[in-house]
Amino acid sequence: MISAIIFDLDGTLVQSEKLKAQSYAIAVQRMWGLPEPELRAIEAYREIVGSAREVATRHIIESLDLESELGPLMAEHGASEPWEVLAGMRTEIYNNMVEDPQVLRDNQWPHTIGRLRVARETFCRTALATMSYRKEALHVLRSLEIEDSLDEVLTREDVQNPKPDPEIYLLAAKKLKVQPQDCLVLEDSPNGVQAGVAAGMNVIAVATPFTIAGLHSSQVLEHAWMVHDPEMLLDVVEERIAAHNRESH
Numbered sequence: 001m002i003s004a005i006i007f008d009l010d011g012t013l014v015q016s017e018k019l020k021a022q023s024y025a026i027a028v029q030r031m032w033g034l035p036e037p038e039l040r041a042i043e044a045y046r047e048i049v050g051s052a053r054e055v056a057t058r059h060i061i062e063s064l065d066l067e068s069e070l071g072p073l074m075a076e077h078g079a080s081e082p083w084e085v086l087a088g089m090r091t092e093i094y095n096n097m098v099e100d101p102q103v104l105r106d107n108q109w110p111h112t113i114g115r116l117r118v119a120r121e122t123f124c125r126t127a128l129a130t131m132s133y134r135k136e137a138l139h140v141l142r143s144l145e146i147e148d149s150l151d152e153v154l155t156r157e158d159v160q161n162p163k164p165d166p167e168i169y170l171l172a173a174k175k176l177k178v179q180p181q182d183c184l185v186l187e188d189s190p191n192g193v194q195a196g197v198a199a200g201m202n203v204i205a206v207a208t209p210f211t212i213a214g215l216h217s218s219q220v221l222e223h224a225w226m227v228h229d230p231e232m233l234l235d236v237v238e239e240r241i242a243a244h245n246r247e248s249h
Helices: 016-032 039-048 053-064 067-077 082-098 101-106 110-121 134-143 167-176 190-198 212-217 230-248
Strands: 004-007 125-129 152-154 183-187 202-206 225-227
Touching: 004 110, 004 167, 016 039, 016 053, 016 082, 039 053, 039 212, 053 067, 053 082, 067 082, 082 101, 082 134, 101 134, 110 125, 110 230, 125 167, 134 152, 152 167, 167 183, 167 190, 183 190, 183 230, 190 202, 190 212, 202 230, 225 230
Parallel strands: 004 125, 004 183, 125 152, 183 202, 202 225
Antiparallel strands: none
16 A cells, blocks of 8 residues: 655656756856857757766766866865866866755646655655755755655765665665555656665656656566656545555455
8 A cells, every 4th residue: 555655846746957957058158268058968868867977977977978077177176086076166167056945946847746745645655855955955854845745865975876876766665664566756856766766666657758768678667657747646646645555455
């Protein structure tokens, strides 16, 4: 029986993936002295969306062949590896973007947040499982005024292995004191869906303009349900919970 719903953050509750991609593009723009943000950085981030910061940054560096340019900047940025330079630049740009809570409110996904609030009202256990760092995640939750709707908040600092490893979802189930098979996961990225499926949970993939292509090109949808229309999310969640609960009896 479904007794807990676990939410991803970036791309699922708020369109922060779009903002993070833009911040990488602006960072590369500044490095190269371009008149506009570098769109190839956005496309490279799209390919790795849902990954931990280090994984995503390394992928962008490799895709755009940036390592030789980042190396000489390590001392200036107090970095021990080239990826930390770009990650630091990207984080500063992103933090400046979202410093105003209204930016996050303007980029929220209202249907997913509505599902979170319904879960709270119906006394369903809830958790956040994100690859963002705690400081960033809490800023988003507080800007959207949804921190109190979550029983547990798990971030990158809480696990050794990032998504698509199932560690964060298994830890969430443990914290919530429920079995993995009794959890419903809402995710938007292939890595996140894969993590939820590997944890033995029921997973709904919420397609966004940023992740729809990656979801369809991956194999993870064989083991998950997909929602293309955000307005259908509440109905699909209720349908899947009811179907699972019938099968459990």
